[in-house]
Amino acid sequence: MIPVRFTTNDLPIREQFDAWQGWFEGVFNVALAEGETGFAASSVVWTLDEFGLSHVKAPALTAMRDTALLRSNPIDHWVITLGGSRTIGSGGAGVTLDVPASVPYVASLGRELVSQRSHDERLQLYLPRDSFRELAPLLDAAQAQALDTPLGRLLGDYIGLLERSFVELAPADMPRLTNAVRAMVLACTGPSSDRLDVATSQINLTRRERVRQFIDRNLRDPGLDATRLCSEVGMSRTQLYRLFHDDGGVARYIRHRRLLRGYADLSDASNGASINVIADALCFEDASSFSRAFKQEFGLNPRDVRAAAAAGLTLRIRPEELRSETPSTLRECLLRF
Known part of the structure; x- marks a missing residue:
């Protein structure tokens, strides 16, 4: 749109x-x-x-x-x-x-x-x-x-x-x-x-989005857990667990978001941090545990993603549909619906 x-x-x-x-x-x-x-x-x-x-x-x-x-x-x-x-x-x-x-x-x-x-x-x-x-x-x-x-x-x-x-x-x-x-x-x-x-x-x-935003702001905090989330977003532990039941639980969801951040860091050709440093920043025990979890999540090794980024293979362009007429005022926008 x-x-x-x-x-x-x-x-x-x-x-x-x-x-x-x-x-x-x-x-x-x-x-x-x-x-x-x-x-x-x-x-x-x-x-x-x-x-x-x-x-x-x-x-x-x-x-x-x-x-x-x-x-x-x-x-x-x-x-x-x-x-x-x-x-x-x-x-x-x-x-x-x-x-x-x-x-x-x-x-x-x-x-x-x-x-x-x-x-x-x-x-x-x-x-x-x-x-x-x-x-x-x-x-x-x-x-x-x-x-x-x-x-x-x-x-x-x-x-x-x-x-x-x-x-x-x-x-x-x-x-x-x-x-x-x-x-x-x-x-x-x-x-x-x-x-x-x-x-x-x-x-x-909406509640999931509120939790996701808080998690993403605190991915590098080793104290990020269900108790912290309940306190910060004003939700009971039961509500929180129900919200993320289909994701395998709260801890599994936090790990998923950390791996996504790791994927983004590895896909950034300008990011020169080692895999070990990235793993440590995202609260994994070591590079080996990060690599195992990464492979399980994405079917790729961290080194594969970094190599693809260095070769410029991560760019993807979404086609967009253009409108023929563009309103010139807010009122014209409002009169469209």
């Missing part, structure tokens, strides 16, 4: 903010924070048949959707936003907006909205009312509220997982993806036993 990209980074400083305002024209009025001189910013938007996702990186600003804008551009999608910094403002009808960093919140483009934040990166999941009408009571009730609960934060992790997954998705995956997003949003914004049951696979997927 190819996203639509817009950036002001290559423009002269005096033109950057005007260009950014043009990108958001019809959706938000954008005000520059006091003291800002340039406005180097970027927006990446993935548009699907029934929903969209954007990744915005921008300096401090205030985004506003007032009555005049509602009348002239009546887009009423819900937006679930995950920001990297605190967001303050209002959600219309006297509702105050005050959301901590890294906590998702719900806004409706069908209502007045003021969103003020410092320089950050944020993900925004756009859900059209026609495609997600069954979510209306829950999302309208959650308007301008921080989803600062365990399930709310899990929804934030899930939105991040969506972004990382888009590059691997095929058109045939889209209907299933829409249903998965619907189930996950329902479960995390209005949890009930029925909704949690329906979204179990998505919840488990």
